[in-house]
Amino acid sequence: MEMQKLYLLVPLAPLAGAIIAGLFCRVIPRWLAHTVTIAGVAASFIASVIIFNDVQAGNTYNGSVYTWMTSGDYKFEVGFLIDSLTTTMMLVVTFVSLMVHIYTIGYMQEDPGYNRFFSYISLFTFSMLMLVMANNFMQLFFGWEAVGLVSYLLIGFWYTRPTAIFANMKAFLVNRVGDFGFILGIGLVLAHFGTLDYATVFAKAKDFSDVTINIWGSAEWSLMTVTCICLFIGAMGKSAQVPLHVWLPDSMEGPTPISALIHAATMVTAGIFMVARTSPLFELSTTALSFVIIIGAITALFMGFLGIIQNDIKRVVAYSTLSQLGYMTVALGASAYSVAIFHLMTHAFFKALLFLAAGSVIIGMHHEQDIRKMGGLRKYMPITWITSLIGSLALIGTPFLSGFYSKDSIIEAVSFSHIPGAGFAYFAVIAGVFVTAFYSFRMYFLVFHGEERFGKGHDEHHGDHHGDHDDEETSHDHHHGLAPGQKPHETPWVVWLPLVLLAIPSLAVGFFAIGPMVFGDYFKGVIYIDHVAHPAMAHFAEHFHGAMAMGIHSLTTLPFFLALSGVALSWFFYMKRPDIPAAIQRRFSAINTLFENKYYFDKINEIVFAGGARLLGKTLWRAGDVATIDGVMVNGSAKLVGLIASVTKVFQTGYVYHYAFTMIIGLVAMISWFVLRALPLNAY
Amino acid sequence: MSNYPLISLAIWTPILAGLVVLATGTDRNAPLARMLALAGAILGLLVTIPLWTGFDVAQGGMQFVELKTWIPRFNINYHLGVDGISMLFVLLNSFITIIVVLAGWEVIQQKVAQYNAAFLIMSGLMNGIFTSLDGILFYVFFEASLIPMYLIIGVWGGPNRVYAAFKFFLYTLFGSLLFLLALMYLFIQSGGSFSILEWHKLPIALGAQIWIFLAFLIAFAVKVPMWPVHTWLPDAHVEAPTGGSIVLAAIALKLGAYGFLRFSLPIVPDASHELSGLVIALSLIAVVYIGFVALVQTDMKKLVAYSSIAHMGFVTLGFFMFSAMGIEGALIQMLSHGFVSGAMFFCIGVMYDRVHSRQIADYGGVVNTMPKFAALFMLFSMANAGLPATSGFVGEFMVILAAVKFNFWVAFAAATSLIVGAAYTLWMYKRVIFGDVANHHVAELSDINNREFLILGVLAVCTLWMGLYPQPFTEVMHASVNDLLRHVATSKIQ
Numbered sequence A: 001m002e003m004q005k006l007y008l009l010v011p012l013a014p015l016a017g018a019i020i021a022g023l024f025c026r027v028i029p030r031w032l033a034h035t036v037t038i039a040g041v042a043a044s045f046i047a048s049v050i051i052f053n054d055v056q057a058g059n060t061y062n063g064s065v066y067t068w069m070t071s072g073d074y075k076f077e078v079g080f081l082i083d084s085l086t087t088t089m090m091l092v093v094t095f096v097s098l099m100v101h102i103y104t105i106g107y108m109q110e111d112p113g114y115n116r117f118f119s120y121i122s123l124f125t126f127s128m129l130m131l132v133m134a135n136n137f138m139q140l141f142f143g144w145e146a147v148g149l150v151s152y153l154l155i156g157f158w159y160t161r162p163t164a165i166f167a168n169m170k171a172f173l174v175n176r177v178g179d180f181g182f183i184l185g186i187g188l189v190l191a192h193f194g195t196l197d198y199a200t201v202f203a204k205a206k207d208f209s210d211v212t213i214n215i216w217g218s219a220e221w222s223l224m225t226v227t228c229i230c231l232f233i234g235a236m237g238k239s240a241q242v243p244l245h246v247w248l249p250d251s252m253e254g255p256t257p258i259s260a261l262i263h264a265a266t267m268v269t270a271g272i273f274m275v276a277r278t279s280p281l282f283e284l285s286t287t288a289l290s291f292v293i294i295i296g297a298i299t300a301l302f303m304g305f306l307g308i309i310q311n312d313i314k315r316v317v318a319y320s321t322l323s324q325l326g327y328m329t330v331a332l333g334a335s336a337y338s339v340a341i342f343h344l345m346t347h348a349f350f351k352a353l354l355f356l357a358a359g360s361v362i363i364g365m366h367h368e369q370d371i372r373k374m375g376g377l378r379k380y381m382p383i384t385w386i387t388s389l390i391g392s393l394a395l396i397g398t399p400f401l402s403g404f405y406s407k408d409s410i411i412e413a414v415s416f417s418h419i420p421g422a423g424f425a426y427f428a429v430i431a432g433v434f435v436t437a438f439y440s441f442r443m444y445f446l447v448f449h450g451e452e453r454f455g456k457g458h459d460e461h462h463g464d465h466h467g468d469h470d471d472e473e474t475s476h477d478h479h480h481g482l483a484p485g486q487k488p489h490e491t492p493w494v495v496w497l498p499l500v501l502l503a504i505p506s507l508a509v510g511f512f513a514i515g516p517m518v519f520g521d522y523f524k525g526v527i528y529i530d531h532v533a534h535p536a537m538a539h540f541a542e543h544f545h546g547a548m549a550m551g552i553h554s555l556t557t558l559p560f561f562l563a564l565s566g567v568a569l570s571w572f573f574y575m576k577r578p579d580i581p582a583a584i585q586r587r588f589s590a591i592n593t594l595f596e597n598k599y600y601f602d603k604i605n606e607i608v609f610a611g612g613a614r615l616l617g618k619t620l621w622r623a624g625d626v627a628t629i630d631g632v633m634v635n636g637s638a639k640l641v642g643l644i645a646s647v648t649k650v651f652q653t654g655y656v657y658h659y660a661f662t663m664i665i666g667l668v669a670m671i672s673w674f675v676l677r678a679l680p681l682n683a684y
Numbered sequence B: 001m002s003n004y005p006l007i008s009l010a011i012w013t014p015i016l017a018g019l020v021v022l023a024t025g026t027d028r029n030a031p032l033a034r035m036l037a038l039a040g041a042i043l044g045l046l047v048t049i050p051l052w053t054g055f056d057v058a059q060g061g062m063q064f065v066e067l068k069t070w071i072p073r074f075n076i077n078y079h080l081g082v083d084g085i086s087m088l089f090v091l092l093n094s095f096i097t098i099i100v101v102l103a104g105w106e107v108i109q110q111k112v113a114q115y116n117a118a119f120l121i122m123s124g125l126m127n128g129i130f131t132s133l134d135g136i137l138f139y140v141f142f143e144a145s146l147i148p149m150y151l152i153i154g155v156w157g158g159p160n161r162v163y164a165a166f167k168f169f170l171y172t173l174f175g176s177l178l179f180l181l182a183l184m185y186l187f188i189q190s191g192g193s194f195s196i197l198e199w200h201k202l203p204i205a206l207g208a209q210i211w212i213f214l215a216f217l218i219a220f221a222v223k224v225p226m227w228p229v230h231t232w233l234p235d236a237h238v239e240a241p242t243g244g245s246i247v248l249a250a251i252a253l254k255l256g257a258y259g260f261l262r263f264s265l266p267i268v269p270d271a272s273h274e275l276s277g278l279v280i281a282l283s284l285i286a287v288v289y290i291g292f293v294a295l296v297q298t299d300m301k302k303l304v305a306y307s308s309i310a311h312m313g314f315v316t317l318g319f320f321m322f323s324a325m326g327i328e329g330a331l332i333q334m335l336s337h338g339f340v341s342g343a344m345f346f347c348i349g350v351m352y353d354r355v356h357s358r359q360i361a362d363y364g365g366v367v368n369t370m371p372k373f374a375a376l377f378m379l380f381s382m383a384n385a386g387l388p389a390t391s392g393f394v395g396e397f398m399v400i401l402a403a404v405k406f407n408f409w410v411a412f413a414a415a416t417s418l419i420v421g422a423a424y425t426l427w428m429y430k431r432v433i434f435g436d437v438a439n440h441h442v443a444e445l446s447d448i449n450n451r452e453f454l455i456l457g458v459l460a461v462c463t464l465w466m467g468l469y470p471q472p473f474t475e476v477m478h479a480s481v482n483d484l485l486r487h488v489a490t491s492k493i494q
Helices: A002-023 A028-057 A084-107 A112-131 A139-153 A162-193 A198-208 A223-238 A247-253 A256-265 A267-277 A286-309 A313-333 A337-364 A382-396 A401-415 A422-448 A458-463 A493-519 A536-542 A547-554 A556-574 A579-587 A589-596 A596-649 A656-678 B006-023 B025-051 B085-105 B112-131 B135-144 B146-156 B161-189 B198-202 B206-223 B234-241 B243-269 B268-276 B277-296 B300-319 B322-355 B373-385 B391-406 B407-417 B417-433 B451-469 B470-476 B478-489
Strands: A059-073 A076-083 A212-217 A219-222 B062-071 B074-081
Touching: A002 A028, A002 A059, A002 A112, A002 B470, A028 A084, A028 A112, A059 B470, A076 A112, A076 A139, A084 A112, A084 A256, A084 A267, A084 A337, A084 A493, A112 A256, A112 A267, A139 A162, A139 A223, A139 A247, A139 A267, A139 A401, A139 A596, A139 B391, A162 A198, A162 A223, A162 A247, A162 A589, A162 B407, A162 B417, A198 A223, A212 B407, A219 A223, A219 A286, A219 A401, A219 B006, A223 A286, A247 A313, A247 A656, A247 B135, A256 A267, A256 A313, A256 A337, A267 A313, A267 A337, A267 A547, A267 B025, A286 A313, A286 A422, A286 A589, A286 A596, A313 A337, A313 A401, A313 A422, A313 A536, A337 A382, A382 A401, A382 A422, A382 A556, A382 B243, A401 A422, A401 A493, A401 A536, A401 A547, A422 A556, A422 B277, A493 A547, A493 B407, A536 B161, A579 A589, A579 B135, A579 B478, A589 A596, A596 B277, A656 B006, A656 B112, A656 B146, B006 B025, B006 B074, B006 B085, B006 B112, B025 B085, B025 B112, B074 B135, B085 B112, B085 B243, B085 B322, B085 B451, B112 B135, B112 B243, B135 B146, B135 B161, B135 B198, B135 B407, B146 B161, B146 B243, B161 B206, B161 B234, B198 B243, B206 B243, B206 B268, B234 B243, B234 B300, B243 B268, B243 B300, B243 B322, B268 B277, B268 B300, B268 B478, B277 B300, B277 B407, B277 B417, B277 B478, B300 B322, B300 B373, B300 B407, B300 B417, B322 B391, B322 B451, B322 B470, B322 B478, B373 B391, B373 B417, B373 B451, B391 B407, B391 B451, B407 B417
Parallel strands: none
Antiparallel strands: A059 A076, A212 A219, B062 B074
């Protein structure tokens, strides 16, 4: 009983903070807004830790909070499923959220929307917790869309910037494309299982492995394949998989703390979480898993390439996030669900760290985001420098750091997978190691080492605006970047403390967690794998001999050398011979153009989908409504209207309404007369 | 409790209040007229509350029944009652009446008494439509309710009001005449009864059922409105004053949809099954086609009017899949649309009152000068786009889920509204609300006052309540919807 109250506290504490800070954002002082929201999230984090320990002691929970609705034979409930997967997500979400809340005090201190910002990020925390704690698909969808809403609000936080309000609408609509598939998947689950409750659906799942449905013509489709692909389309939207990835780079228009919280650590991993949660369904369809692994592999490799040519510090990290989400998706496709969640967790720490560090650099550089105008920052921002280095090393998979264990596990798991597409995926994740190391350290070297390229006057800057962040609405100084002679400075403690606290798990969590989480019983009874059809994890487990052995062994493997050469090459290119990358860019200008246009996804979407929809709408309206229906069909009646009008005019001497009210009064009198007459009025 | 003629009170309280308001006469007494109208509207809602609190959810049949002879010669009765399908609409209607009286509080300065009286009388007549169990009584209310709406558009409307009012009137009248013919036929077939409940039991041959169904379809399709007889609605909305748009969207559109459930499905069930494909096709056209048309509108009111048609497409789709979740989802969609579209039209009215333009291009950056308004408008826009936790989600979700079970491709087409609905709503919101202050009109805007805040706040509470806890709403429908479905599943061909 006590624990159930605690479960409720976890999402409701941040919600309460969000409501207080949001409804009264114009009247309460800033310290109160951040105090209530931080208190809410802190309470939520502490409760999550207690619940985590309780679940480790064996006390899982699956129960309803209230019945949302009943209809026909169906019952929809709001409830919690508390198990090891849930508690993992709860800890990640509340911890990163708490860090981001603290960081925000420093990052947003000059912003007039300070209270509103705190309200949004607490609301986000609530929504994300509802998503991960759900015990049914309906509530999952609620959380799913609610995080989408808050993401929309936060990307467009600086609502006067044209790019921001374009990006937030784009993000919402692209996510809606995913949700379109997702809701059909949920509908298929309900139609065939008769419930949306996870436990019941998963228990019955095996009975449906051979069920086929007739969708088109006479072809019979496996129900599970159709359902899982529909659900996964939802994941593709939320977790930004190709081709629904286009919103994530643009989402960098939002303030940096939310890039860390929403667009790196938590919301974008909702799709990964959902697939892991529904593993009993995905395991029944190898076709769906193949689809998943191929999409993931494409995202992992091709989005990594784009990271190489970005010059905006946040966009480099954003493309890196896309690529890492691809890695997680590949793991899902290889039936290595626990590995995907493991990478989700380590990635949450080191990617939140990298984003917040990027934000710290941006503050230190007075809102300059172009890495070509930085350099040598390690002298001025030592804490940011060290923590960034840790984050980058973790990201590229340096042995013994947390990113190494999770990423290497993905590579290993894929190597043991034999589903269609696994071969390509293996190539993609291996090649991706080199690409990741190259772009990560390109950024690292350009920002923290080498020549100091800042403070060289403004002419240069303004000639080369990035266009995405030039009309900053905030009360920050309107000149971006440092004035000549001005030096960057380390940020205040509220900014660097979260960096330090995130650096610790980025270093260590992998080493300690890999044993129990990937190979132990941590996810027993939560994640289901059909070891006969998809034996990759079983084979991988045979080769695992402890975290230490894995780290030492890796020093002789291909991924390690690829990562090393990626770092070395970026050092050589950007520290020693900057003329070489420039020459390569000229030499292979076609590829460079392709990359700079991000494979033309945005252009195609803008022309084909957005333009097509507007054209279709105009055509239907002009040709259908205006010309055909009104023009042809109603025109005849309209002439009749004219005729009637001319006739009625003759009889109409007073006001129209006088006339009509007389009619109503007459009607009332008539009805009253008949009613009264019908009544047995004995009095008379 | 049920000894009192509660339904009669629900009908006649607002009508009498309307007559009292009318008696205040000229605009010299405008403040008094407003106060009386508000009191009448509140009283009108209060008398309907016992209908919900005293409602027996376990019972599928009619409750609070009143039966008096009206015209004995033709066996026409003053026969009233509510079931789980109609009861909530009586409350919604009475509630919306308060909203419209408040909505016109400051804006309407001409013929104040007549304006408020028209709304009150219309409110009573609409309650009559939702509760009539006699065919002729229904018809009388159905037709009579056209008159106040016609006047509201024609007298207090925009520059092109006369055209719009006539278009509205003739479109609807055209449908009603066929409806009257169908009533006559049923009267003769049933051996001289106008009782709707009797007609529910009347055996009819399939050929005749088809004709009756088509007559009903035309009458109700115009009201809903369904594609392709929808073009009166955008014009009517554009010309109507804010209050008129609110009632039109929130209540008047529901009358046609209600007619399908009270007449088409139970009286001609075989024809309903036979022609369900047609209705579903028209509904999907409404959802998809109209969605795209809404996308390119430049007038905010037209945009929301088209979005209303698309949302009503979900309602007719839900009805004709003949499943409990489909019908209940459609009913929820109707209630939700009452709150959400009412609020959307009010929001547009708030801006129109200040700038006197409905063109999207005349706005931009409203959030800078009207932050409170922008926040509330965001909520209703999201509800319009069907975001979970708002009422707009519940009905769409239920209908889409019911559709997946019915036919995957029907669901596929309906679910596109997730994308298109969000696209037209958010694109409008972006262009109107976000961005830098676009012009001096926007720069001079003042944020919503207490009255406007009250209206939007109450509607916001309703929208969120229905989104977070729809159970109280669906609960009252179950028994009646199940009765209806059992009835519709039984053939009437002998």
